[in-house]
Amino acid sequence: MSVVGHSTRLLGNTPGSATALLQATAGMPPPHEARLRRTTFFSFVCLGSIVGLWLMFTQLNAGGMRKAEWLLLAVFAPLYYQLNVGFWTAIFGLWRMNLGKRDPLDLWRSLRPEDSEAPIAAGTAIVMPVFNEDVTRVFEGLRSIYLSLEKTGHSESFDIFILSDSNQTSQWIEEETAWLELCRQLNAFGRIFYRRRRKPINRKSGNVSDFCRRWGKRYRYMIVLDADSLMSGNLLCSMVRIMERNPAVGILQSFPKQIGSETLLGRLTQFAQSLYGAPFMSGLDYWQGAEANFWGHNAIIRLEPFIKYCALPALPGKEPFGGHILSHDFVEAALMRKAGYAVRLLPANRGSYEEGPPTLLDMLKRDRRWCQGNMQHFWLLFAKGWHPMSRVNFAHGILAYGSSLLWLLFLLLSSFLMATPSGPQDAQAALATRLLLWVTGMLIFLPKAATLLDELIMGRVQPTAKGRLQTLISSVLDTILFALMAPVMMVFHSQFVVCTILGRGVNWVTQRRRLDGGVDWAEVFFNLWPVTLLGLLWAAVVAVSAPAHSLWLLPVLGAMTLAIPLGILLSGKASGQRLGLFVSPEEVKPPQVQAVMDEHLAEIKGRIHLPPELERFHGLLQVCLDPYVNGLHVSLLRKRKSVEVSRDYLAQIAERLIRDGPQALNDREMKALTHDTETMTSLHFRLWSARDSQLAPFWATAIRQYNLAASNPFTHTLAQAD
Amino acid sequence: MEAVNIQFAPSTGTEPEWNEAYARLADYFRSYQLHNRIRRTQLILETLRRAAQAHERDPLRTPTEHSIEQARLMLREWLADIYSDMNLSDSQLEAVGRLGFHLSGGPARWPNFFLQQQDLPADMREAMRMAVRTSGPGMSISKMTPREMDLGIVSDVAEDTFDRLEQSPWLRYALLVGISVAVLGYLYQLLT
Numbered sequence: 001m002s003v004v005g006h007s008t009r010l011l012g013n014t015p016g017s018a019t020a021l022l023q024a025t026a027g028m029p030p031p032h033e034a035r036l037r038r039t040t041f042f043s044f045v046c047l048g049s050i051v052g053l054w055l056m057f058t059q060l061n062a063g064g065m066r067k068a069e070w071l072l073l074a075v076f077a078p079l080y081y082q083l084n085v086g087f088w089t090a091i092f093g094l095w096r097m098n099l100g101k102r103d104p105l106d107l108w109r110s111l112r113p114e115d116s117e118a119p120i121a122a123g124t125a126i127v128m129p130v131f132n133e134d135v136t137r138v139f140e141g142l143r144s145i146y147l148s149l150e151k152t153g154h155s156e157s158f159d160i161f162i163l164s165d166s167n168q169t170s171q172w173i174e175e176e177t178a179w180l181e182l183c184r185q186l187n188a189f190g191r192i193f194y195r196r197r198r199k200p201i202n203r204k205s206g207n208v209s210d211f212c213r214r215w216g217k218r219y220r221y222m223i224v225l226d227a228d229s230l231m232s233g234n235l236l237c238s239m240v241r242i243m244e245r246n247p248a249v250g251i252l253q254s255f256p257k258q259i260g261s262e263t264l265l266g267r268l269t270q271f272a273q274s275l276y277g278a279p280f281m282s283g284l285d286y287w288q289g290a291e292a293n294f295w296g297h298n299a300i301i302r303l304e305p306f307i308k309y310c311a312l313p314a315l316p317g318k319e320p321f322g323g324h325i326l327s328h329d330f331v332e333a334a335l336m337r338k339a340g341y342a343v344r345l346l347p348a349n350r351g352s353y354e355e356g357p358p359t360l361l362d363m364l365k366r367d368r369r370w371c372q373g374n375m376q377h378f379w380l381l382f383a384k385g386w387h388p389m390s391r392v393n394f395a396h397g398i399l400a401y402g403s404s405l406l407w408l409l410f411l412l413l414s415s416f417l418m419a420t421p422s423g424p425q426d427a428q429a430a431l432a433t434r435l436l437l438w439v440t441g442m443l444i445f446l447p448k449a450a451t452l453l454d455e456l457i458m459g460r461v462q463p464t465a466k467g468r469l470q471t472l473i474s475s476v477l478d479t480i481l482f483a484l485m486a487p488v489m490m491v492f493h494s495q496f497v498v499c500t501i502l503g504r505g506v507n508w509v510t511q512r513r514r515l516d517g518g519v520d521w522a523e524v525f526f527n528l529w530p531v532t533l534l535g536l537l538w539a540a541v542v543a544v545s546a547p548a549h550s551l552w553l554l555p556v557l558g559a560m561t562l563a564i565p566l567g568i569l570l571s572g573k574a575s576g577q578r579l580g581l582f583v584s585p586e587e588v589k590p591p592q593v594q595a596v597m598d599e600h601l602a603e604i605k606g607r608i609h610l611p612p613e614l615e616r617f618h619g620l621l622q623v624c625l626d627p628y629v630n631g632l633h634v635s636l637l638r639k640r641k642s643v644e645v646s647r648d649y650l651a652q653i654a655e656r657l658i659r660d661g662p663q664a665l666n667d668r669e670m671k672a673l674t675h676d677t678e679t680m681t682s683l684h685f686r687l688w689s690a691r692d693s694q695l696a697p698f699w700a701t702a703i704r705q706y707n708l709a710a711s712n713p714f715t716h717t718l719a720q721a722d
Numbered sequence: 723m724e725a726v727n728i729q730f731a732p733s734t735g736t737e738p739e740w741n742e743a744y745a746r747l748a749d750y751f752r753s754y755q756l757h758n759r760i761r762r763t764q765l766i767l768e769t770l771r772r773a774a775q776a777h778e779r780d781p782l783r784t785p786t787e788h789s790i791e792q793a794r795l796m797l798r799e800w801l802a803d804i805y806s807d808m809n810l811s812d813s814q815l816e817a818v819g820r821l822g823f824h825l826s827g828g829p830a831r832w833p834n835f836f837l838q839q840q841d842l843p844a845d846m847r848e849a850m851r852m853a854v855r856t857s858g859p860g861m862s863i864s865k866m867t868p869r870e871m872d873l874g875i876v877s878d879v880a881e882d883t884f885d886r887l888e889q890s891p892w893l894r895y896a897l898l899v900g901i902s903v904a905v906l907g908y909l910y911q912l913l914t
Contacts, residue, residue, distance in 0.1 A: 190859070193859060209866055212866050213864050213865070214861045214862070215859060215862060216864045216866070218859065218862045307864050308866075311866045311867050311868040311869070312868055313868040313869070313871045314868075316873065379873055380873070382875070383872060383873045383874055384871075384872040384873075384874060385871075502894070502898070503894070625753060626753055627820045628754075628820055628821060628824040630817065631817040631818065631819070631820030631824070632817075632821050634814070634816075634817035635814070635817045635821050677813045677814070680813075681812075681817065682813075685790055685791070685794050688749075688750050689784075689786060689787040689789075689790040690786070690787075691742065691786055692742070703746075703749055704749075706749075707752040707753055712755070713755075
């Protein structure tokens with residue numbers, strides 16, 4: 001459906017509605033402008049790719065093209081295309097940033113000065129899907145967002161929903177208590193809601209869809225957050241206002257900046273994002289226009305079309321390649337665009353934040369899921385009805401991981417070609433080799449160098465001279481560290497791609513967002529030794545078969561060999577902070593929304609905790625022993641007409657829980673027990689009624705220690721801010 | 723507040739058993755966040771007296787069991803009066819009532835009226851009734867169903883192929899081994 005068609009339908013096709021029609025298309029870039037931008041951008045990309053291909057061909061063709069050389073050229077083509085896309089995106093972004101005048105399509109321009117004071121008429125739901133996340137972080141983050149919204153004076157237009165799919169009992173109970181306490185402290189009953197699904201069908205996207213089905217009609221917009229998201233009240237209000245002013249926008253994606261990292265890897269990515277993120281985002285906005293991507297969180301969505309058009313279909317076949325769509329965000333963006341609404345990026349430097357994986361292995365675990373999700377999009381590439389740019393977005397997503405396998409193939413083929421006898425290189429081929437090297441080096445390093453130069457002159461990130469000097473040093477170091485990481489990532493991503501194709505899926509696991517304690521050397525060693533071994537073997541083969549060419553492969557093979565120390569270094573907390581390295585603006589001056597959260601988190605960190613064996617099952621302990629937590633849990637359980645399991649079965653597992661302790665029950669038994677109102681009520685009294693000799697040591701200790709630790713049962717996971 | 727009558731002389735059960743029941747009740751009432759020790763002691767003794775009578779009737783159960791059961795019965799009677807018109811089941815009544823007492827600030831504001839049957843302050847009654855909570859707003863159901871999507875011929879062919887490979891793991895691995903052998907063979911040919 002076209003936008004105009006949509007607008008006409010919206011306005012009932014009334015005569016003389018040209019002005020209204022114009023308003024209804026607001027937010028959708030004019031087609032000629034979008035075409036011009038895209039043609040310009042892809043012309044440069046194609047030109048760069050063709051030049052690279054031609055140079056490569058000239059180099060390989062010196063003694064005539066062999067089959068292996070054709071294969072190498074075929075692998076090289078998508079790699080070079082991808083390199084060009086990244087390069088030109090950054091260059092266009094830098095150009096726009098230094099243009100001196102605001103982009104006519106900039107959505108911020110649609111806001112008027114008086115808008116900031118005007119009331120917000122539209123109802124907006126802020127939804128945060130969670131799955132066994134750190135309860136304290138989730139609820140303290142929401143508290144900060146809520147307080148920030150209160151400051152704007154428009155908080156009454158927003159409702160917050162915690163949409164839980166947590167399947168660990170203690171986690172679930174702690175979420176319930178944290179929700180209640182947060183509402184009590186903020187006097188936000190009826191403003192902050194908690195919903196937990198009994199069956200987490202279709203994971204995160206199913207969780208959000210379930211919200212849409214139940215409550216979507218009540219709101220005009222939905223802002224989706226991740227468990228580690230933070231957004232300022234000002235930005236939230238501005239995003240709603242932009243959506244109000246631009247009815248053709250279906251999804252508006254903000255640029256979440258990474259914050260709160262403590263490890264070297266975290267601070268490295270945080271720094272890189274703060275320095276190179278803005279030009280890249282600006283460049284993306286330039287050529288993606290109305291066909292940008294949704295990144296799954298820190299974005300606002302127009303609910304009516306989302307409910308109507310963006311339900312996800314199941315893919316053919318079974319997981320991992322088929323079945324339920326894992327990376328739902330790209331598909332939802334494509335469906336929204338297909339329905340005639342724009343999906344736009346909102347370049348904004350402040351107000352939208354997230355946390356990143358703390359260690360290399362956490363990053364790889366996340367990439368494993370993203371890889372599978374992106375590979376699934378292969379099915380959608382050829383589906384009918386997409387906007388062509390949506391296909392390009394899917395292809396880029398697949399290429400983001402597929403390119404690792406292509407790079408690996410490229411290097412393997414190069415190694416074997418080096419080892420095989422070939423004819424002498426003529427002068428033209430030698431020149432092509434040198435030129436290709438220079439051009440490729442430029443494509444890789446020029447965007448970074450240009451951004452750095454821009455920063456040194458303009459001081460956009462670090463205004464002080466000292467800060468800029470530290471940025472220069474940090475930038476050199478980050479280039480070295482990312483160059484060392486790239487071959488390791490290549491090996492893992494290649495493995496992920498092959499595993500996905502072979503049908504080995506991934507489990508839905510909770511992401512680790514902060515590193516507790518030090519680096520787990522054993523974990524790093526056992527995960528990375530194959531990369532080291534591969535690097536050593538490969539280097540040995542090259543040294544024997546083509547010693548003259550081994551220097552070319554040294555950066556890659558050297559990095560692979562150093563995978564273990566690199567993994568340890570990146571995961572450690574020695575991150576150069578004391579030396580002023582890798583400093584992001586948010587570290588120097590934390591945004592208010594982060595400062596409030598950090599203050600509360602620090603308060604909780606200093607508390608006395610129960611013994612570890614009790615702390616591990618704290619939620620369960622509370623729901624069984626504490627009269628108020630038990631009351632809360634039973635009140636929130638949905639009243640069921642019939643129980644799915646027999647009363648005898650429930651009585652028997654309750655007895656085992658009392659006699660043998662929580663570790664005696666498996667997840668299924670625990671789930672059955674905690675979902676039944678009668679059993680949970682009677683369990684509370686049975687535990688208190690039992691003599692010490694009838695109780696498992698866990699419960700006997702818990703009863704003795706519980707009152708000593710719990711001054712207020714609901715503040716175990718939450719700061720006592722009132 | 724009533725005068726504290728500390729006389730307690732059960733005719734059944736042993737002293738250690740009643741001491742254990744006392745300790746358990748003390749812990750139990752502390753878990754209600756009742757920080758007024760005198761009120762807690764009153765409640766413990768009142769409950770123990772009722773438990774002693776129950777133990778006379780049924781000495782097979784321990785004093786601790788009787789004590790907690792009596793505390794539960796006292797709670798139910800107390801809550802049934804406050805939430806009399808709400809048509810709640812026993813477990814709902816207990817859950818909603820306990821939560822209502824907490825949310826109304828009962829442990830701090832009205833500790834002396836906890837489990838007291840007569841003369842409850844009207845504002846306490848009102849606050850407890852107002853504190854009944856649900857976790858979500860009223861539902862407003864929408865239909866969100868995926869639309870038909872034509873994935874095109876490539877997907878059809880690929881789906882058939884994947885289905886076949888899915889059904890025969892040996893075929894999948896044979897294909898993989900075949901490709902690997904072909905690649906290695908070709909590379910060997912290049913090297914020689």
